[in-house]
Amino acid sequence: MTAEQADQIPLPEHTSTLVIGGGPAGLVALKYALRHSEWNEDDEPVLVEMEDEIGGTFRYRAYEGAELVSSKQLTCFSDFRYPLTAPDHPSLPEFVSYLNAYSQHFGLVPHIRTRSQVISLSRVGGEYPHEAVIRVTSPSGDVKEHRIRAQRVVITTGLHVSPNIPSIPGLNAEPITKKIPWIHSSEYKTRDQLGGRKVLVVGCGETGMDVAHDSVHAAKKTWLAVRTGFLSFPKVLNHFRIFGTTFDGNLPIDGLITNLFETTYVHPWVAASHLRWFVSDFVWAGELPPERQGRAYVFLNKFVNRPFENMSWLHRLLFSYSDPPLPDVEDPTCHLVPFPERFEDGRAVFPPPPKHRAKETAWKDICDPDLVVLATGYRQDFDWLGKEYARPDELDVRGVAHSSDLSVGYLGFLRPGVGAIPPMAEMQAQFFFLLTQGKIQVPTSEEHYHLLHGPNARIQYGVDYSGYMSTLARDMGSAPGLLELWREYGTFVTIVYCFGAAFPSFYRLVGPYKSAKAEGVVREELWDTIRRRGLAGNIAMGVIPMMFYAVVNTIALAVDVAWTLASPLFGRPRHSVFTIKAMPKIQVTAPVMDGVLNVAPGQDVVIVPPKDVNKGVANGFSNGVIRSVSAIESDAAALPKSIPKQT
Structure with a gap:
């Protein structure tokens, strides 16, 4: 069945699983819903996508020359691989073709409805407790609304939908003394938009670096504005020398982290210390302030230009990069400047430089762009989601679900430092369908994969890729x-x-x-x-x-x-430690001694025995069985001395 034929089939009134979003996360969620969840012929899983075709960001926010910054080996799904002869980093159109082939291979197309936008989702109860109102647009432009009830919902609308546009006085906010053309990076498509101009790129993520690189080749002059600095290196290990040995094999960086003792067989103390984050990074270009070092938030890019380095002589002696030939243009340098405070008479006004960048001088030059590209990322918009549903930043079950309602999953809302979202979404789909069908319990082990960030950081959802993947694998x-x-x-x-x-x-x-x-x-x-x-x-x-x-x-x-x-010997009892999880979102670790639970009174708690307890009864608990108790007295001792075994 073709996508056009599938769109001719009306949406059902009921579905076992409603997947919202047709990017990689949505497609892999639909695949696991079809193959690893229970459903009947009259409530088969369905995916709705607001755009004309599947592909999400990879289709609709692509630009000339854009490639995956994560390797094909890491990015593609576990059971549908790229051929060995394919390039390590496919272009975005090639990856969209891969997603279409994936949909055909696993029979997803008959279950996909495009031009179908969810405008509201609410909880109504019953056997199909979720109701979505969907605005369906026909190929001829006719619009109608459809209601569908679902047993479970998987939200995969992604991180890159609504542009995040900062308000900068003199540019897009008053007072404007001289109008300067500006665009968001989502509107950038070809180098022709930059040709012969003086371009200021604001933001130093993957897209910002790509636009800056294109600008160096096409524009008259290029500035790259960053707030506090950046940690960045090329997506491939090439022209790199260590201990006298040169690596020129174009090795993808994201495949160089080993499993043994870094992500597996790691003691909890070592995991909690985040030691690997502090000893694994060398700063080659750009620089972060000391308080942000060791946070494992690394951007992978095609190219890194280095007008400023801050490395010791020993560092230079042991490690070095050999720069490729510079482009034959008037000014091949991408000048680093701070984030502009405002614009006056067409010129950027910068704040004083941070201490760790005191040696830089580029911001002292006049920055008078005739085009500003805001590569400032995206924001998430959930106006359509009922207030009774958790938002992605409120999820307390591995960033996939909220413990108050395991029938709703959120895939693709965590961002890896070095890694890729599609394989993470596949692991999340596996985890969610086991969890929502009661085949595994809500995990209670500590989460050591969250990237460290300041309270005011825009990105609060970063994770260490390998740590997160191995955690979900252990949970399942x-x-x-x-x-x-x-x-x-x-x-x-x-x-x-x-x-x-x-x-x-x-x-x-x-x-x-x-x-x-x-x-x-x-x-x-x-x-x-x-x-x-x-x-x-x-x-x-x-x-x-x-x-x-x-x-x-x-x-x-x-x-x-x-x-x-x-x-x-020191008067401390040797006891088991059980994780007490109280709803909502209160997690306490309390010792269990002589059958007494030392928890705060007046709370309903769920007690989960640790995974390493032998089968059978330990301290009054049966391994793998969740029990609820209620403390109704003011004294913790009033809790039951033991919990009767349940079957």
Whole structure:
């Protein structure tokens, strides 16, 4: 069935799963809804997309020369891979073609309705508790509204829909003394828009860097405005020298993080310390203030120009980049300037430079652009979502759902530092459909994957990609153990897993979504990412980090065990720690001793035993069974001395 034929089919009145949004997250959610959830012929899953075609941001916010900054190995879904002969970083049109092929391959097209915009979602109760009002536009332009009831809803409208436009006096806010043309980066399509002009690019994310690079080639002069600095490096490891060895293999950066001891077999203390974030980054271009260092928020870009560096002589001696030839233009430099406070008479007025950038001088020059490109990101708009629903920043179950209603999932609303949203969305879909069908419990282990950010940071939803992926895998029982891998797949697959990054196919080797295709992907494609590093690369980026983190985790484990055994000698009882989760959004860790729960009175709490408790009864609790108790007295001792076993 073609997409045009599917659009001719009316929307149903009821559906088991309503997916909102036709980008990568929506498509993978629909695939898992069709294949891994219960539904009948009269309530089959359906996806609605407001635009004319699927693809989301990759289709409708693309521009000339735009490519994925994440590699094909990391970005594509676990069971539908790019061929080895394809480029490591496909263009956006190529990735949209991949999404169309994915939809055809897994039979998603008959369940997709385009030109169908959800204008409201409300909770109405009953067997199908969610009601969506959808504005459907026909190919001829006729508009009508349709109501559909759903058992569960998956929201995948994405992070990049409504442009975030800052108010800058003199540019787009009063007083305006001289009008300067400006656009948001979502309106940027070709280099012709920049040709022969003096361009100020405001913002230093992936798109800002791309526009600045295009501007250097096409414009008369280019400035790049940043607030406090940036941490950025090319998306491929090329022209890079370490300890005298040069790497020129165009290796994708996002595939160089190893699994063993960095994301798997990591002691909780080491995970909580975020040690890996503080020792893994070298600043090559741009600079962050000291209070923002070690936060693992790295932008990957095609190109990095370096008018200013701040590295020690030892750093320069051991590591270096060899710049490619500069373009043959009048001014090939992208001049760094602060974020403009205002514009006066067509010139940008800048604040004093921050201390860590005191050596820079570019902002002292006159900045008089005749085009300003605001590469300032996007904001999320949920005016259509009923007030009874949580917003993405309120989710308390792995950034996927809210514990008060597990029938609503949110996929693709977390942003990885180094990684890609599509494979994260696939893991989120796997997690959500297990969770919403009661096949796994709400996880209670600590979340160590959130990127550190200041209270006023615009982006509050950043996560460490590999940490987040491995956390979801453990929650679902999809994280492979080394002994388990070796017994089932042998030494080769085990080694590839240890040296490989958090590729989604690794999490299809075992667990509830185990796939027969996964082993072949590991043996061929994922092995290729390791082979291309060469011997020196695997030693520098695999063996050495692995040995370092192995020592750190071993020391942490030894101290942990010693402290646990020695606790009684210091008058401290040796006890189990259970996570007490009180609704709404109150999480307490309380000791369980002699059957007494030391929790605050007057709260309904859900008690979940830790995953490492042996099967059977431990301290009055059956492993894997959630129980609720209510403290109605003012004394915590009034709580029951034990909880009767439930079956």
